[in-house]
Amino acid sequence: MSHLHAVLLGVPWTLAVMLAALAIGAVLAVPLAAARRSRVAPLRWAARLAIDVLRGIPPIVWLFIIFFGLGDKVLRLGPFQAAVLGLGLISAGYLAEIYRGGLTAVHKGQWEAASALGMGRADAMTRVIGPQAFRVALPGATTYAIGLLKDSSVVSTIGVTDIMARASQDARSTSSGLTPFLLAALVYIVLSGPLAWLSRTMDAKLRARVAR
Amino acid sequence: MTLTTGTSVVSLRGIRKEFGDHVAVRDVSLEVPAGEVVAIIGPSGSGKSTLLRCINLLERPEAGRIEVLGQAVEPQGGVSAAELAKLRRGVGMVFQSFNLFPHLTVLRNISLPQERVLGRSRKEADARSLQLLERVGLADKGASYPSRCSGGQQQRVAIARALALDPQVMLFDEPTSALDPELGLEVLAVMRELAADGMTMVVVTHEIQFAADVADRVVVMADGAIIEQGPPSVVLTAPTVERTKKFLRAVMDR
Numbered sequence A: 001m002s003h004l005h006a007v008l009l010g011v012p013w014t015l016a017v018m019l020a021a022l023a024i025g026a027v028l029a030v031p032l033a034a035a036r037r038s039r040v041a042p043l044r045w046a047a048r049l050a051i052d053v054l055r056g057i058p059p060i061v062w063l064f065i066i067f068f069g070l071g072d073k074v075l076r077l078g079p080f081q082a083a084v085l086g087l088g089l090i091s092a093g094y095l096a097e098i099y100r101g102g103l104t105a106v107h108k109g110q111w112e113a114a115s116a117l118g119m120g121r122a123d124a125m126t127r128v129i130g131p132q133a134f135r136v137a138l139p140g141a142t143t144y145a146i147g148l149l150k151d152s153s154v155v156s157t158i159g160v161t162d163i164m165a166r167a168s169q170d171a172r173s174t175s176s177g178l179t180p181f182l183l184a185a186l187v188y189i190v191l192s193g194p195l196a197w198l199s200r201t202m203d204a205k206l207r208a209r210v211a212r
Numbered sequence B: 001m002t003l004t005t006g007t008s009v010v011s012l013r014g015i016r017k018e019f020g021d022h023v024a025v026r027d028v029s030l031e032v033p034a035g036e037v038v039a040i041i042g043p044s045g046s047g048k049s050t051l052l053r054c055i056n057l058l059e060r061p062e063a064g065r066i067e068v069l070g071q072a073v074e075p076q077g078g079v080s081a082a083e084l085a086k087l088r089r090g091v092g093m094v095f096q097s098f099n100l101f102p103h104l105t106v107l108r109n110i111s112l113p114q115e116r117v118l119g120r121s122r123k124e125a126d127a128r129s130l131q132l133l134e135r136v137g138l139a140d141k142g143a144s145y146p147s148r149c150s151g152g153q154q155q156r157v158a159i160a161r162a163l164a165l166d167p168q169v170m171l172f173d174e175p176t177s178a179l180d181p182e183l184g185l186e187v188l189a190v191m192r193e194l195a196a197d198g199m200t201m202v203v204v205t206h207e208i209q210f211a212a213d214v215a216d217r218v219v220v221m222a223d224g225a226i227i228e229q230g231p232p233s234v235v236l237t238a239p240t241v242e243r244t245k246k247f248l249r250a251v252m253d254r
């Protein structure tokens, strides 16, 4: 039972890292996705390069660069801040592509109808295109969020006391390898359950509404 | 039917539209006086849709001058957002594929543009929307989503949505070609009423019977140019241009 207690101590940190990184990613992905679809070619290329770099480097390498590399001199960050920054940037890369997929899936006729009705670009985006793109992007975004929940375990390597770090500590201090890590596995599954459920119900709801 | 330039609702001069090195519309001029119904017919790929879409600048022509309700633009010189908004304010458009907003109910489809474009309150907008839904025979459909409506119903909603902005001219791009014939008839019936009420209309269509009954003038396009035009009684029954005869024969045989 004390094994479980030890592992559960990491839950708030795992959730905090994941939610904060997701929030940063969700916001930064908006300009990235917009730039990716810009009419200005150099802006498109820059966005594409940024996205490829963000996604192409393994998370653990990103975290080491930010925490041990930059964190050493350039900007002083605690493990938690470095973890959120690193995973947030990576999330922005992935979510930008998910947003873009959603936007691309909206039929061109929707833009045309909104324009022909005299709606401006901002109105068309927020009232017509965005809501439809959201519906398309939602399953991908939730899948990414569940992935992030699991992959956030990498932050244990820079000293964030998340689920994984707590399990490792417990394994070391009690010299019992299997139980703490099995419990960690169980906790990750339990945490991702509600996310998966939320995704499925929201998707079904939206689908029922706009099915065509 | 008077053809004085001064009363034209739509005036196109020397419109030219290219896609890459393909010329879709070559130096077309067209005047549409208030209250006139113009039917544009012609073979596939002749540039009918492109010409229509130049009127509200969904396509930006490479050359030419567009005047709508007295407001002139020369698109190749650049068009400001304000000019664009003003031009589109007076022009309603109905598409072949309806293009209703699938995430909104029928009522919201019609009300939202009124609120955003004309600044009407939700209450005013909804009242107007209901009035128009009644006019197109869909008073009971307001709460439905477009996916729950037949194609003919969706197209009538699209017409109501455009009319809700009180346009001075309505553009139709093959409004019935995506529909089964019976469903097409209910859309055509609405368009006939609209024409009878004096709406200025430019209709790209393959419905020769509709053109014969409703249009004041038939314009025939081929290869990006107007090859013949005149009253339907002349153009549709005694065309003078060989290309028109060939096209009409092909349409009749279908």
Ligand SMILES: Nc1ncnc2c1ncn2[C@@H]1O[C@H](COP(=O)(O)OP(=O)(O)OP(=O)(O)O)[C@@H](O)[C@H]1O
Pocket (backbone or CB within 6 Å): B019, B022, B023, B024, B042, B043, B044, B045, B046, B047, B048, B049, B050, B051
């Ligand atoms: N966005 C586009 N990009 C490239 N070419 C285009 C585009 N839109 C139209 N075209 C081309 O321009 C020409 C005219 O097209 P348009 O759609 O205006 O013809 P149409 O007379 O409306 O034909 P249809 O009866 O099939 O609708 C065609 O050759 C078409 O392939």
Ligand SMILES: [Mg+2]
Pocket (backbone or CB within 6 Å): B048, B049, B050, B173, B174
């Ligand atoms: Mg066409």
